[in-house]
Amino acid sequence: MHTRRTTLKRDQVNAKENQIGGTLNSYLHSLLLPFFLFLLAAPAQAARLQSWRFDAAQNRLDFTTDDGVQPKAQLIENPTRLVIDLPGTTLGRPAVSQSYNGAIRSVRVGQFEKGTTRIVMELAPGYTLDPSQVRFRGATAQQWSVQVPTPQLTGSNAGAVLAAPPLGSPPSVSALPLPNTLPTVSSSGTAGTLIQSIQATQDGFFLRTNAGQPQIRSVRSGDRRQMYIDVYGATLSPSAFPRDLPGRQNGVSRFQVSQFQASPPVVRLTLALSPDSPNWQASVSGTGSTGGIVVLPQKAGSATVPTVESPRNSGSQTPSEGAKIQSVDYDAANNQILIRADQPIIYTSGWDRPTGAYRITVPSAKLDSNIRGPQLPTNSPLLQVRIRQEGTNVAVLMTPASGVQVGTANQPSRQLVSLPFNRASASFPPNPTPGNTIPVPPPTNPSPVQPRPRTPNGRLVVVIDPGHGGPDPGAVGIGNLYEKNVVLDISRQVAALLEQQGIQAILTRPDDRDLDLEPRVAIAERANATVFVSIHANAISMSRPDINGLETYYFSSGLGLAQSIHRSVLQGTGTRDRRVRQARFYVIRRTSMPSVLVEVGFVTGAEDAPKLATASYRQQLAQSIARGIVNYLR
Template sequence: MLVNFFASLIRWSKSNQSSVFRSNQVAYSLFIAFFAILMAAPAKAARLESWRFNASQNQLEITTDAGVQPKAQLVSDPTRLVIDLPGIVLGRPVINEALSGTVRSMRIGQFDRDTTRIVIELAPGYTLEPSQIKFRGISDRRWLIKLPTPQLASTSTPAVVAVPQSPTPSRLNDSELAAIESVELNGSSNQLMIQANKPIRYSSRWDRSLAAYRIEISPAQLGKSVKGPELGAGSPISRIKLRQENSQTVAVLVHPATGVQLGQMNQPSQQLVTLQIQRARLLQSVNTASNTVSNTASPRVMPVFNPAMATTQVPRSPNGRLLVIIDPGHGGPDPGAIGINGLQEKGIVLDIGTQVAVSLQRQGIQALLTRADDRDLGLEPRVQMAEQSNATVFVSIHANSISLSRPDISGLETYYYDSGLGLAKTIHQNVLQLTGVGDRGVRKARFYVLRKTSMPSVLVEVGFVTGRDDASRLSNSAYRTQMADAIARGILQYLQQAARL
C-alpha cells in the first residue's frame, strides 16, 4: 500500500503558543455547545464509521464512509493531537475514552456543522515529537495515525513542526475496478440509475460547497462512452456531472431542479445504485396534528402546501385573490441558530410557519410554505416562489440567537425593508399582545429575502433560542401555536386594512 505524505506546517513556537492555546479553548467551548447539531445532521452526510485506538501500538485507526482529508495539529498544556475530519459528521454525542499510560484519553466530537474532531490527549508533562506522527492513508476513507512514544517534555519546544497529510489511496488494478456504464434518469420510476459492470459501493451526501448532491461510487472508473442523462426543460434534475474523483472513485453530482426533492438511495443489485427523485406535490389536505420540536430529532414532515415551486406548479394568485407566502427559515443540513439545550431554530420555525399557514388557510386566505419539511432550501428559491406566484405578502419566520453566555437576552424583533413596514408593525403588535414576548422593536434591515421580494415582506424573529425565557417558551408546543396564531392574526389584520385602502 502506497503512502504519500504532504507536509503541512504547524506553528508551535513559544511566541504564539498561548494564542494557539486560547483559540483552542474557544474551539472547545464551541465544540461542546455545538455538538447537538450532529444529532440533527442529515442522514446523507458522510460519517465516521469506526475508530479504534490501539494503546499498545499508540495507533489510531479511523474509517469514514466517504473520502476524507484529515487535518492535524498539536496543541500544548496538556499536549494533545487534534485531528479534524472535514466533511464528516459524527452522528452521536461526544465520545470520551479514558486510556491508561502516557496517552491519557481520546475524545471525539462534532467541531462544527461538518467537521468531526478527534482529540488525543497525553498525560501531563508528556509531549510528542511532531515529525514522528505518521498519517497513513490505507484508502481515502481509512486512515492509520501512528504516534511516537510520548516523551517527558523538555523545556524547549520545537519552533515549527510538520504534520503529514493527504493519502494516496491504495491502487487497485484497473481490472478490479468497476466501469460505470450508464447514468440514466428513469422517468416512470422517478429514479436516477447508476449502472456498473461489476459490484460497486456508494456513499452520498449534500456537498454544500458545490450545492449538489454528491454520490460517490467505488471502486470504479467512468466508462469511456458514458454520459449523463439528457436533461430536457421539464427535467427534475437541472444539472448532473460525472467525474473521476480519484483513481478508484467516481463522483456523480446531482443538482435537483427547483421544487424537486431527492429521496432515498438504494442498491437494488451489486452493480446498480439508484436515487429516488420526487417532485414537490401540491397538497390540498391540511394536517393539523400537533407538531413537536425536539432538540434532537428532525421535525415531523408536514406536507401542508406545495413546499416549493417548479414554475408551472405555483398557483398564481388570481385577480383579487390574496396569497401569503410563509417562509420558515433554514432547514435540512442548516439548523439555523442553536440555543439552550440544543434547541434548533429550523424545527421551531417550521412548526410555527406551518401553523401560520394552516391558520390563514382556515380563514380563507391562500397560504404557501416555502418549505413544509426539513429540507435544504436556499434563499433564492424562497424569493422566486414569492415572485412567481405573485404573492400579496411574504413572511419569513426565524428565531434569533446571541451567545449562549447571554441567556438574559430574549424578545421579539420584526424586520422589514421598503414596503414591509406596515405589515411588520401589525404582526409585531399582535405577537406582543398575544404572547407576552419581550419587545425588541420593529427594525429595518437589508436581508436578502426582504430586499429581493417586490411585495411587502417581513422577517419575524420569534425569540432567542439562546435566551432563557424565549428558549423555554419556544420549546413548548402550546406557545408555538400561540405565536403562530398571533402572526396569522397580524397578517390578516394587515390584509384587511390594505383591502380597505
C-alpha cells in the first residue's frame, strides 16, 4: 500500500513557516517536562512486547520485544490453542484480539500474569495441529518468528461456523438452510467430496475435487457486494492453497474459499463484488481425477440467480420476505445476544466502520411494533445495543466493552440468531497441563547488541528533517492539504520540545525552502548527530480514503529508534498502526547514525487528513515523537 515516490529526487517535506510563540513553548514545557524527566531518570524495566503480526496466508507469527526474551510454548486442546508465553515481558496496554478467516480463527495478546505476556493462537472448531511441527526461530533474542504447520481437520462434530471475519472485512452471511438430503458421509467423518486445489481461470475459478456430485446453493447479499456459494457434503483439503485469490474480471475483487462448517461438512465460496456486477453460479464439471466445480459469471440474458438457490432441491424452505424481528435479548447466563423473528431469516455480520460497533443485519425484515431493546446489567460485556430499521432491513449494532471479544454469530434455529461475547479474562487460558510442551530453541544471536546513540563531547544532538519544501510540496491531499506544511509545523515543535530538555535539536530546514537530499544528510554528518529523524506525511490515490495510519521506517541501525517513536505515537494519538518497516530511503540509508523516517498519517485519508489539518493534532504528534526520541535516548 505504501506509495511514496521513492524515485523522485526529494523524498522529504517542507512547510510554510509557522512560528511557535513563547506562550505555546511555556505551555508545552510545563506539560512535558515532568514526563521527560521521568523518562530520563527511569530505571531499567522488564522487556516490552513492541509489535506482533500474524500472516494468515503463511501461518506465521512474528513478534519483537525491546529486550531479550526466551519464549515458552504449549498446546492446549478443547479448543485447540497454541499458547506462547514471554517471561519477563510486559504488554503495557489492554489485551488485544484479532480474528481471521480460515483454520486459525484468532490471535489474542494480553498480560497473563505479572511479568509474563501471553500470545494465544486459537484454531477453529474441528481443526488441530501437530505440535512437533511448530517451528520457532529467534533471529535475535528480540526478534522471533513462529511457523505454524497447516492445521488438519479432525473429523469430529465441531458443528459451528469456523471463523469470524477480520476487522474491516466484508460481512459474512449466515448459514443457509441445509437441503433435505446431503451426500453420504462415512462413519469416519470424511465428506463425499474433497476439494483438492483452487485456481483462477481466464473466465472465473475452478475447484478440483476427488469425486462426487455435491449439492450447491448460492445467495447474494442484500447490498450486492458479496456472492456466497455453499458446497454441501464437501471438505476443503488443508493443502488447497491459495484459499484467497485476487479477482481478475467481472467485478470480482476477491475470491475466498473456507471450510464454513465441519458437520455436516460445508465449503463456502465468497466472492467480493462490485454492486453492478453480474451474479455468479457454480456447477459440477467432469468426474474422477478430471472433475471439479466451475465458478462462472452469469451471462447476460440468462435466468437470474434467485436469492437462495438449490439446484437439486428447489423445494427447500427459504427465508420469507417481511419477517418481523420480535425481540433482541441479552442472555446473561451465556453472555450472548439473541435475535428472534417470527419467520426464517438470514443475516450478515461484521464490524461497522462508521460507528465502531459490531453489526448484524437481517435483510427483508421489519421491527415488530412492540419490540424492546435488551436490558443490560452493570457487568454486561456490552456498552450499548441499538436496533434500527434501515429501509427493508433491520440492523442490530452492538458496542462491546473494553477487553471483550466478539464471538461467531450462528443460527440455533431458522428464526433465531445468536452472537456470543467473551471477556478478556477468559481469553487467556490457565497454565496447560504437563505433557504438551513445545520446545523453543535459543535465539541465533542470544545476546544482540542494539546500536546505541553516540554522545560526542557529552552532547545529545538530534537532527529533525521536515521533508520536501519550497517548490516541492510533497503529497497534496484532501482539502488541498500540503504535506510540506503539515510536517514543518510538527518538526519545529519537536525541535522546540527537545531543546527544552537540554537536547540540542537541529532542523535541516527551518522554513519553506528548497533542499536536496544530499544536504540533509550532510547537515546530520557535520553535526555528528546522535540520531536523525525525518518527518513526512503519507499519500495514496484520492480514490482510497480508507487508507489511514502511522508508518515508521528504518534502514539498519535505526530499528530501536523507530520502534520507540512508533510506539509513542500510537499511544499518544490512537492512530491506526501500519507497522514499523525497513526501507532504503536515501536520507536514512546514507546517514551514519541511527535514522528513521516517520510517516505521520495520510493526507489522502478520510480519518487522517482532517486531523492533520488541525493545530491541536499536530501538537499531539509533536509531543509523541519527542517522547519517543527521549525514551530512546535515556
